Amino acid sequence: MFGQRPRARQTIGSILALAGLLLMIASFVWMQRIPGRQRPVKPQIAQPQPTPKPFVVVVLDPGHGGQDSGAICGGVLEKDLTLDVARRIERLLEADGIATVMTRVGDSYVSLADRAALANRVRDSILISIHFNEDNRPVSTGVETYYAAHQITGGSFAASWLPFLWRALSESPNFESQSLAAFIQGALVARTRALDRGTKAKQFFVISNVTCPAVLVEGGFLTNKEDISKLASEDYREEIAAAVSDGILRYRDAVKQRQSTIAVTNAEQH
Numbered sequence: 723m724f725g726q727r728p729r730a731r732q733t734i735g736s737i738l739a740l741a742g743l744l745l746m747i748a749s750f751v752w753m754q755r756i757p758g759r760q761r762p763v764k765p766q767i768a769q770p771q772p773t774p775k776p777f778v779v780v781v782l783d784p785g786h787g788g789q790d791s792g793a794i795c796g797g798v799l800e801k802d803l804t805l806d807v808a809r810r811i812e813r814l815l816e817a818d819g820i821a822t823v824m825t826r827v828g829d830s831y832v833s834l835a836d837r838a839a840l841a842n843r844v845r846d847s848i849l850i851s852i853h854f855n856e857d858n859r860p861v862s863t864g865v866e867t868y869y870a871a872h873q874i875t876g877g878s879f880a881a882s883w884l885p886f887l888w889r890a891l892s893e894s895p896n897f898e899s900q901s902l903a904a905f906i907q908g909a910l911v912a913r914t915r916a917l918d919r920g921t922k923a924k925q926f927f928v929i930s931n932v933t934c935p936a937v938l939v940e941g942g943f944l945t946n947k948e949d950i951s952k953l954a955s956e957d958y959r960e961e962i963a964a965a966v967s968d969g970i971l972r973y974r975d976a977v978k979q980r981q982s983t984i985a986v987t988n989a990e991q992h
């Protein structure tokens with residue numbers, strides 16, 4: 723009980739400081755919106771094809787954690803499976819010389835906003851969020867990989883820190899995340915022989931509020947008897963991890979290939 727008051731005062735102090743900072747950012751953003759102050763709009767010229775950026779770091783996001791168990795089946799908790807599989811992917815990628823960052827390393831609660839903010843602080847990254855499914859129908863089975871059709875745009879301090887200011891990309895499909903999802907889903911189905919539920923676009927918070935290519939993997943149903951018995955096996959979880967790692971490497975190769983193609987095209991044009 724001792725020391726409660728100074729701690730409370732400190733907390734109030736930090737809240738006030740944060741509120742002040744938010745107010746400053748909000749007024750800055752508002753000032754930018756006053757018509758008279760708007761900078762002249764640049765004439766629209768045809769933009770060259772954007773070059774896909776190679777990634778250097780893989781941010782691994784084991785879903786749920788702490789008081790948030792995720793899906794539960796008997797003694798099996800989604801949060802334990804996600805951490806187990808993420809650790810396996812981490813080990814496999816590092817063996818291939820690819821740097822990784824985990825959004826949580828133990829059984830702790832990390833908010834979705836903090837997970838996205840962490841990914842946004844890591845330069846030249848991709849985000850892989852690991853989850854397991856549940857459904858009202860016990861027959862539902864298989865693996866699926868999600869990408870967000872629209873993600874926040876990079877380069878804006880305000881956009882990356884204040885989710886409510888996020889600006890959707892134009893109507894063009896989210897090519898990089900979509901192809902990352904396709905490579906991972908393909909490898910998952912090939913390795914696990916689980917039912918292929920395909921890649922799907924969905925605005926999950928953690929994959930839509932990051933600027934880097936991002937996907938969310940659902941590695942099986944905790945509400946399906948066969949899926950849960952497979953997931954209980956270490957070998958099967960290792961196969962899921964190896965598949966995700968395979969998909970990431972294939973995506974990296976595809977990005978490199980596309981880059982060299984674009985480089986050749988540009989050289990030919992000059």
Ligand SMILES: [Zn+2]
Nearest residue numbers: 785792853854
């Ligand atoms: Zn989940």
